[in-house]
Every structure is written in C-alpha cells, then in structure tokens.
Amino acid sequence: xxxxGWLARRQRPRPEAAVLADGRExxxxxxxxxxxxxxxxxxxxxxxxxxxxxxxxxGVAAWRFLELRQRLPPAGRVLRLGGVVALLGALxxxxxxxxxxxxxxxxxxxxxxxKLLETHDRRGARVVVVIGIIATGVAFLHDQGIPxxxxxxxxxxxxLQSLNWLAGAPxxxxxxxxxxxxxxxxxxxxxxxxxxxxxxxxxxxxxxxxRASTGLSDEVSPGxxxxxxxxDARVFRAxxxxxxxxxxxxxxxxxxxxxxxxxxxxxxxxDELAATLGLTEASFARQGRRSPWVDEAAGExxxxxxxxxxxxxxxxxxxxxxxxxxxxxxxxxxxxTLERLAGGGSRSLLRRESRGAAPANADPAxxxxxxxxxxxxNPRTRALGERLWQESGGDKHAFLAAGMAPFxxxxxxxxxxxxxxxxxxxxxxFLFESRAGYCTHYASAAATLIRAAGIPSRxxxxxxxxxxxxxxxxTIRDYDAHAWVEVWLDGxxxxxxxxxxxxxxxxxxGPQAVEGSAETFLADSPFSxxxxxxxxxxxxxxxxxxxxxxxxxxxxxxxxxxxARSFMQRLGERLEVGYGWLMAHLRSAPWVVVAWLSxxxxxxxxxxxxxxxxxxxxxxxxxxxxLEYLQERLxxxxxxxxxxxxxxxxxxxxxxxxxxxxGALEAVVEEYERLAYAPLNEADRxxxxxxxxxxxxxxxxxxxxxxxxxxxxxxxREDVAS
Numbered sequence: 001x002x003x004x005g006w007l008a009r010r011q012r013p014r015p016e017a018a019v020l021a022d023g024r025e026x027x028x029x030x031x032x033x034x035x036x037x038x039x040x041x042x043x044x045x046x047x048x049x050x051x052x053x054x055x056x057x058x059g060v061a062a063w064r065f066l067e068l069r070q071r072l073p074p075a076g077r078v079l080r081l082g083g084v085v086a087l088l089g090a091l092x093x094x095x096x097x098x099x100x101x102x103x104x105x106x107x108x109x110x111x112x113x114x115k116l117l118e119t120h121d122r123r124g125a126r127v128v129v130v131i132g133i134i135a136t137g138v139a140f141l142h143d144q145g146i147p148x149x150x151x152x153x154x155x156x157x158x159x160l161q162s163l164n165w166l167a168g169a170p171x172x173x174x175x176x177x178x179x180x181x182x183x184x185x186x187x188x189x190x191x192x193x194x195x196x197x198x199x200x201x202x203x204x205x206x207x208x209x210x211r212a213s214t215g216l217s218d219e220v221s222p223g224x225x226x227x228x229x230x231x232d233a234r235v236f237r238a239x240x241x242x243x244x245x246x247x248x249x250x251x252x253x254x255x256x257x258x259x260x261x262x263x264x265x266x267x268x269x270x271d272e273l274a275a276t277l278g279l280t281e282a283s284f285a286r287q288g289r290r291s292p293w294v295d296e297a298a299g300e301x302x303x304x305x306x307x308x309x310x311x312x313x314x315x316x317x318x319x320x321x322x323x324x325x326x327x328x329x330x331x332x333x334x335x336x337t338l339e340r341l342a343g344g345g346s347r348s349l350l351r352r353e354s355r356g357a358a359p360a361n362a363d364p365a366x367x368x369x370x371x372x373x374x375x376x377x378n379p380r381t382r383a384l385g386e387r388l389w390q391e392s393g394g395d396k397h398a399f400l401a402a403g404m405a406p407f408x409x410x411x412x413x414x415x416x417x418x419x420x421x422x423x424x425x426x427x428x429x430f431l432f433e434s435r436a437g438y439c440t441h442y443a444s445a446a447a448t449l450i451r452a453a454g455i456p457s458r459x460x461x462x463x464x465x466x467x468x469x470x471x472x473x474x475t476i477r478d479y480d481a482h483a484w485v486e487v488w489l490d491g492x493x494x495x496x497x498x499x500x501x502x503x504x505x506x507x508x509x510g511p512q513a514v515e516g517s518a519e520t521f522l523a524d525s526p527f528s529x530x531x532x533x534x535x536x537x538x539x540x541x542x543x544x545x546x547x548x549x550x551x552x553x554x555x556x557x558x559x560x561x562x563x564a565r566s567f568m569q570r571l572g573e574r575l576e577v578g579y580g581w582l583m584a585h586l587r588s589a590p591w592v593v594v595a596w597l598s599x600x601x602x603x604x605x606x607x608x609x610x611x612x613x614x615x616x617x618x619x620x621x622x623x624x625x626x627l628e629y630l631q632e633r634l635x636x637x638x639x640x641x642x643x644x645x646x647x648x649x650x651x652x653x654x655x656x657x658x659x660x661x662x663g664a665l666e667a668v669v670e671e672y673e674r675l676a677y678a679p680l681n682e683a684d685r686x687x688x689x690x691x692x693x694x695x696x697x698x699x700x701x702x703x704x705x706x707x708x709x710x711x712x713x714x715x716x717r718e719d720v721a722s
Contacts, residue, residue, distance in 0.1 A: 026119070026120060026121055026122060026124075026125055027068070028065075028068050030125060030162075030165065030166070031064055031065075031068070031116075031119075033158075033161075033162045033165060034116060034119070034125060034128050034129070034162065035057075035061045035064075035116070036158065037128075037129065037132050037155070037158050037159050037162055038057055038061075038112065038113060038116070038128075038132065039057065040151075040154060040155040040158055041109075041112070041132045041135045041136055041139075041155050041159075042054065042057055042109065042113075043151065043155075044135075044136065044139035044142075044148065044151050044152060044155060045105065045109060045135070045139055045142065047142070047143075048102060048105075048142045049102070049105070049106055049109060050090075050094050050106065052090065053106070053109055053110065053113070056087070056110065056113050056114075057113050060113050060114060060116050060117055061116070063075060063117065064116060064117070074120070075117040075118065079117070080114065080117055080118055083114045083117065084110075084111075084114060087107070087110040087111075087114065088107070091103055091106045091107060091110070094106070101141065105138055105141070108131075108134070108135055108138060109135060111131070112128070112131045112132060112135055115127065115128050115131060116128060122166050125162075125166055126163065126166055129159050129162050129163050129166070132155070132159050133156065133159050136152050136155045136156055136159070137152075139151075139152060140152070144347065144553070144557045145549060145552070145553070146548065146549055146552050149552075157179055157183065160179045160182055160183070161175045161176050161178075161179040164176075164178045164179055170622070170624055174622070174624075174625075216254060216255075216461055216462075216481060218255065218257075218266065218267040219257070219264055219265065219266035219267065220257060220264065220265050220266075220440050220444075220459065220461055220483060221263060221264035221265070221426075221440070221444075231477075231478040231479060232477050232478065232479060233310075233477060233478045234310050234475060234476070234477050234478075235309075235310060235312075235318070235463065235476050235477060235478060235480075236307050236308060236309045236310060236318060236476055237307070237308045237473050237474065237475050237476070237550055238305045238306070238307050238308075238320075238466070238473060238474045238476065239305065239306045239308075239472060239473040239474075240303060240304065240305050240306075240472075240473075241304040241305070241306070242303075242304055243302065243303060244303075245303060245320060245356060247465065247507070248500075248507055249320075249356055250320070250464060250465050250466055250474070251320070251321065251460075251462065251464055251482075251484065251495065251497075252318040252319065252320055252462045252463040252464070252466075252476060253318065253319050253320075253321065253322075253336060253337060253358075253460055253462045254316050254317075254318050254337065254460075254461055254462035254463070255267055255316050255335075255337050255460075255461055255462075256335040256336070256337060256458050256459065256460050256461075256486070257458060257459040257460075257461060258335075258363075258365065258369060258370055258458040258459075259372075260372075260373065260374065260444075260447075260448070261374050261377070262373070262374045262377030262378055262424075262425065262426070262427070263377075263424075263426050265444060265447070265459045268365075270284035270285040270333060270334075273365060273369075277365060277366075277369070279364065283334070283364045284333060284334045284335075284364055284365075285331055285332065285333050285334070285339075286331070286332055287329055287330070287331050287332070287341065288329060288330075288332060289325060289326055289327070289328065289329055289330070290324065290325040290326075290332075291322070291323055291324055291325070291332045292332060293332065293334055293336070293359065293361045294322065294324055294355075294359075294360075294361070301324040301325065301352075301353030301354045301355055301356075302321075302354070302355055302356045303320050303321070303353070303354050303355075303356050304351070304352075304353050305320060305351070305352060305354070306349060306350070306351045306554075307349070307350045307351075307352065308347065308348075308349055308550065308553055308554055309347060309348050309349075309350060310347060311347060315331070315339040315340050316337060316338070316339055316340075317330065317337075317338040317339060317340055317350065318338075318462060318463060318476070319336075319337070319338050319352060319354050320354045320356055321336075321354045321355045321356040321357045321358065322336045322354060322355040322356075322357060322358065322359045322360070323336070323337075323338045323352055323353075323354050324352075324353040324354055324355060325352065325353045326338070326350060326351065326352045326353075327350065327351040327352070328350065329341065330350075334361065334363060334364050335359065335363060335458075336358065336359030336361075336493070338352075347553055347557055349554065357495070358460075358486050358492070358493040358494060358495045359492070359493050360491075360492040360493070361492075362488070363456070363458075363488075367456045367488070370451075370456035370457060370458055370488065371451050371454055371455065371456050371457075372451070373448065373451050373452065377424075377425060378425045378426075378427040378428045378448055379425065379428070380425070380428040380431070380432055381425075381427045381428050381431055381445065381448050381449055381452060382448075382452040383452075384431070384449060384452070385403070385448075385449045385450070385451070385452025385453045386452055386453065388402050388403055388449075388453065389452075389453035389454070396455060396487075396489055397489075399453055399455070400450070400487065400489075400496065403446065403449050403450065404446065404496070404498060404501055405501075407442060407446075407498050407501040407502045408501040408502060411435050412435045412436070412502055413435065413436045413502070414436075414437070414438070414442075414499070414502045414503035414506065415436050415437065415438065416438060418434065418436050418437040418438060418441060419434045419436060421434065427444060427445050427448045430445055431445050431449075439482050439483045439484070439498075439499045439506075440483045442498035442499055442502060443459055443483040443484055443485050443497075443498060443499075444459065444483075445498070446485050446496065446498045447459055447485050450485070450487060455487060455488065455489075456487070456488035457485055457486065457487045457488070457496075458485070458486055459483055459484075459485060459486075460483065460484050460485070460486050460495075461481075461482075461483050462481075462482060462483075463476045463480040463481055463482060464480055464481075464482035464484075464506075464507065465480050465482075465507075466480055469543060469546065469547060469550075470543060470547075471547050471550075473550065475546065482499070484496065484497040484498075484499065485497070485498065622689070623671075623672050623675045623676060623689065623692055626668075626672075626692055626693065626696050627647045627651075627668070627672055628647075629696070630651070630668065630696055630699060630700075631647060631650060631651075633699075633700065633703060634650075634651075634654060634703075637703065637704070639654040639657065639658075647672070648669050648672060648673055651665050651668060651669050652665075652666075652669055655669075658699075658702075658703060659702075659704070660702040661698075661699045661702035661703045664695055664698040664699040664702060665699055667691075667695040667698075668692065668695045668696055668699060671688055671691050671692040671695055672692060674688055675688045675689065675692065
C-alpha cells in the first residue's frame with residue numbers, strides 16, 4: 001500500500017508553468033532562479049548587514065511559492081506598501097539614522113527582495129536581475145578582497161544566465177554558454193580599461209568602517225592597550241625599499257598624547273591647541289608632500305617604505321619614526337606625526353620616507369605645555385620625581401637612569417591582566433601598590449615622574465614590531481599596539497621605553513612572548529589562524545594565503561594612476577627598443593627581420609583562425625542554433641522571415657526561390673522538425689544533428705552570394721541579383 005501510494009504521488013502530473021495575462025510565462029523555474037540569485041547577492045552583504053534580511057528573503061520566496069500553488073492570492077498594493085514601511089522602520093531601528101551608507105545599502109537590499117512580490121512578467125524579472133547586478137557591485141564598498149571578488153563573480157554569472165533565460169534561451173546549456181561568452185568577450189575590454197583608464201578617487205567612504213571597537217583611540221588610560229592584545233585585526237602592511245629596521249627599531253608612531261588629567265592621557269588636536277595657546281593652526285599642522293618641520297639639508301630618510309593601509313575612518317597614519325616625505329599630499333604635524341586629508345574608508349597605498357628616530361624639532365606648544373601636571377594629582381609620584389631630581393644634581397641623564405631602574409626589579413612585573421586601578425591617584429596606586437601592568441601603566445607613570453622633575457615629556461602611542469613575512473613585508477596587527485615616552489633631551493626628542501626594562505621579551509618577540517599572557521592574547525579571536533603558528537603545515541598555508549591576499553590588494557585594488565602611467569611608459573620604452581632592434585637588423589640582416597615578421601603574421605593568422613573556428617562551432621551546438629545561422633544567411637540575401645513566421649515555415653516559403661539550394665532547404669526542414677518534435681533517444685538525436693549539419697552546409701555552399709530581389713510581402717520573385 002505504501003509503495004503504491006508513493007508511486008501514485010510520483011506519477012502525479014507536475015503543475016504547469018504560470019501563464020500570465022500578457023502571454024509571457026514566469027513560472028516556478030524562473031522564480032526559483034531569481035530567488036537563488038537573491039540569495040547569492042545577499043550572501044555578499046551578510047557579514048555587514050542585519051541577519052533579519054534573510055528572514056525577509058525567505059518570507060518573500062515562500063509567499064511566491066504558495067501563490068504559484070494557488071494557496072495565497074497575489075500580493076496586493078496594501079501588502080507591498082506595508083512591506084516597504086516595515087523595511088524602513090526596521091532599518092531605522094537597526095541603524096538609528098538612514099543617512100549612513102550601510103543603512104542605504106540595507107534599503108537597496110530590502111527593495112531588491114520585496115520587488116519579487118510584484119514580479120509577474122519577464123519585464124519585472126529583468127528589473128529584479130538588474131537590481132541584483134547593482135547590489136553585487138555595491139558589495140565592494142564593504143570589502144575588496146579575493147573571497148568577495150570570487151563571490152561577486154559567481155553571483156554575476158548566475159544573474160547573467162538568468163537574463164539569458166529571460167531572453168529566450170531554450171535550455172540551461174545554452175543559457176550558461178551565452179553567459180560564458182559574454183564574460184569572455186568583456187574580459188579584454190576590462191583588462192584594457194584597468195591598465196590605462198585613470199583610477200578615480202572614491203566618491204564616498206564608509207563611515208562605519210572604522211575600527212574603534214579594537215583600534216587605537218585618541219586618549220589612553222592604564223590598561224586600554226592591553227585590550228588590543230585580544231584582537232588579531234590587521235592594521236597595515238609595510239614593505240621596505242632598501243634597509244629594513246631591526247627588531248628593536250620597529251616603533252611605528254601614530255600620535256602623541258601631551259595632555260593629562262592625572263588618570264588618562266589625551267591628544268590635543270592642532271586647532272584646539274592653537275586656540276588654547278593663542279597661536280595659529282599653521283604653527284602645529286601644514287599640508288604638503290614633505291615635512292616642513294625637518295630641514296631639507298637633512299637629505300633623504302633612512303627608511304623607505306610602502307604601506308598598504310587597511311580601512312580606517314580615523315585620520316592618523318603610522319610612520320617609522322619621524323616622517324620626512326610622502327608620495328601624495330598629507331597633513332604633517334609638528335609633533336612628528338602624520339594625518340590623511342581624506343577619510344580612509346577603503347584600503348590605500350602610501351609611500352613614505354622616515355628617519356626611524358624621534359623628531360628633532362621643538363614642540364611649538366613650548367616646554368610649559370609638555371611639563372604640565374594637574375594640581376593635587378598623584379602627590380607621591382610628584383614627590384618621588386622631585387627627590388630623584390635633587391639627588392641627580394640636575395643631571396637629566398642621571399635622573400632618567402635613576403627613575404627607570406626600579407622598573408627592571410621586583411616587585412614590578414609585566415602582565416596583560418593587571419589589577420584594576422580604582423583610586424583617584426592612579427599613577428600613585430600603580431607605582432607604590434599594585435606594581436603590575438602593561439605598557440600604558442609604565443609609560444604613563446614614567447611620563448608623570450619625568451614631568452614632576454620639570455623635564456618636557458609626552459606619551460607616544462602606536463605599534464611595536466610586526467610579523468615579517470617570508471616574502472619580505474611586515475604585517476602589523478592590533479595586538480602590536482604599544483605606548484612609550486618621548487623626552488626632550490640634548491636638543492631633541494629621545495625615545496624612552498620603560499617596557500624594555502620590565503619586559504625585554506615584549507620588544508623582541510611581541511606580546512605573545514610575555515610570561516602569563518597566553519590566556520589573554522587573542523582572547524577575542526578564538527578562530528584566528530595565528531593560533532596555528534606552531535603547526536608547520538598550517539602556518540605555511542596561512543603565510544601563502546596572506547601573501548596572495550597582499551599581492552591582490554597591492555597589485556589589483558591598489559593599482560593607482562601613477563602605476564598606470566609607469567606601465568604605459570615602460571610599454572613605450574619597450575616598443576621603442578623593439579623598433580630600434582628591428583631597424584638595426586633590417587640594415588644588417590634583412591632575412592632575419594623577414595623571418596620574424598613572417599612568424600608574427602602566421603601567429604596572428606593562427607589566432608584569428610582559432611577564434612573564427614570557435615565562433616563557428618557555436619552554430620553547430622543544436623538544431624535551434626543551426627536554423628538561426630541559416631536564417632541570418634538568408635536575411636542577408638533579402639529572404640528574411642515575416643512577422644510571426646516560424647523557422648520551418650520561413651524555410652519552406654523561400655525554398656522555391658533559392659534555386660540549387662531548394663532541395664537542401666527541404667532536407668533541413670525535415671531534419672529540424674524530427675529533432676524538435678519526435679521522441680528520439682540519444683543515439684538517434686546525435687545522428688539527426690549530424691544529418692542536419694550536413695544539410696545546412698550543403699545549403700550554405702549552394703546559396704548565391706548576391707542579394708535576391710524580393711516581392712513585397714511575399715517570397716522571392718526571381719533569382720536575379722540586385
């Protein structure tokens with residue numbers, strides 16, 4: 001009984017495609033293709049978009065499925081309008097405002113999904129596909145990596161084959177074949193435009209693509225940077241042209257912190273600092289390609305580096321020591337740091353020269369600003385600094401040596417999990433009670449102690465170290481964040497890193513090498529590939545992938561106008577060299593030139609022949625392609641079909657006017673109708689296609705080359721060339 005019931009269900013006729021009032025079909029098969037296309041496009045955005053968009057896609061697909069099964073009525077105007085209102089409300093609740101780029105992308109995706117509710121003909125289906133193509137391109141605002149490019153290619157291929165189906169492709173093979181040819185034809189044009197067309201700057205950036213959740217901020221309190229050791233997020237990659245810095249020299253300066261309230265250190269922007277001190281903003285920041293704070297007589301920088309910066313909406317730019325020059329106009333600050341002029345919502349390349357050392361120029365804010373401490377804050381630290389200054393006899397070097405010496409001795413210890421500081425005088429609590437902390441604890445304590453002696457000092461926040469890839473570039477991540485001190489000493493700023501005294505292994509090997517850091521290091525990245533560095537094969541795979549991704553970002557995404565100009569210049573130089581070689585050999589040995597030219601001509605002819613052969617093979621794929629080719633040949637001779645005429649009817653009508661080709665045309669019609677309508681097995685079908693091809697070739701050989709004179713509205717009247 002069960003078997004009979006199952007067989008009955010299997011033999012039940014499938015529901016026919018939904019034929020609409022205008023006579024054009026848009027049945028379950030086409031709707032399924034549109035839904036799959038929407039899923040592929042949505043997958044490109046899901047990492048940045050709300051997950052409830054998936055529920056919206058499933059709800060729309062379910063409604064259309066039940067509508068086809070006649071279990072639900074077509075979505076009316078009220079339902080569609082309600083869906084749009086609900087979408088706007090959900091986006092407003094999720095993002096707060098709709099002016100942000102991610103909110104606008106969410107609106108585009110929502111409209112793309114809801115459009116399927118009112119798609120009832122092929123025109124509407126084409127609109128859905130076109131919106132999907134736009135949404136695929138918009139996905140690159142989120143990310144431009146290799147996985148995104150491959151995913152976008154898959155989605156684009158699916159959408160294009162959907163358009164081919166809507167254009168009347170007879171089967172899946174034909175639709176995918178046309179899609180492949182479209183992509184193949186567009187590839188050369190895409191390559192040419194990529195190489196020679198000037199790259200335009202971004203019309204907008206993604207303000208949401210900041211990294212404030214894990215990256216550096218413009219103020220620091222003890223313990224903040226310790227949280228960055230929990231993340232493996234990449235900040236930038238650096239490749240050096242020439243000398244590379246030693247391990248203890250990889251101090252990447254990002255910004256300086258000169259203000260403090262006793263608990264935290266903060267950055268004073270140039271405009272605020274100028275207003276506070278009664279100076280002009282130009283005293284603290286200027287635009288250009290070379291630092292105005294460094295004497296040009298100093299010559300070139302010690303290090304030349306190319307930085308591939310990950311997306312970051314904040315303005316600051318890292319530099320190995322003092323920046324000297326950049327390949328594009330940037331904002332140079334008097335404290336030896338660098339800021340970009342435009343937002344960094346996408347990856348960017350920046351080439352720069354730097355000294356590798358702290359700035360030599362004095363701070364325009366003056367010594368009073370860089371020795372300022374809040375009143376009645378951290379009294380024990382201030383008293384200690386004053387006592388050590390007196391004991392050193394006013395010798396700055398002796399004072400600094402005495403102040404840093406205790407950090408390298410017990411009971412001070414370096415830890416990524418320091419005890420929480422809760423008192424008002426946090427530096428006092430750290431120096432005299434807890435004596436356990438991370439780089440910010442030691443740097444803030446050292447700067448406070450130095451300022452207590454009246455010596456100008458400031459905190460510097462940036463990155464220390466970086467992983468060197470076997471291919472020669474460095475990767476700097478969040479966990480490389482570091483803080484140290486700069487002291488005005490001997491007519492210039494000098495780097496002073498208390499961490500080197502308490503934890504020298506942090507300087508040489510990174511935060512993961514510090515004893516007791518295993519539980520905290522990468523705690524927010526449980527699936528990080530960096531956890532597999534101890535496995536040799538896994539680490540090799542990780543490094544190969546990172547190098548592939550680096551070359552993609554640098555060579556493809558980072559392809560700039562200067563690179564295009566350089567490429568065209570090199571191409572011109574090579575053509576000039578080739579022309580000179582040709583002329584020289586033409587004068588000395590003409591037969592060599594003739595041989596080379598003959599070989600080049602033969603190669604071009606061979607390539608053209610192969611291309612023509614490939615195009616010809618397309619016409620023999622199936623019976624429809626063969627008749628389409630034959631009808632095109634007849635149309636060029638003036639025997640085009642009339643409106644509403646079938647291919648077989650067209651050939652029968654004009655056969656009598658084709659002279660020697662009439663018999664072959666009749667054979668073509670018979671073979672075509674047999675293939676199109678007779679129930680044939682695979683062997684018979686292959687034999688029929690072979691006979692049809694032979695008949696089409698016979699017609700092609702017997703057709704005249706000149707154009708027929710056509711009787712108005714009917715067949716050809718006479719076989720006379722016009």
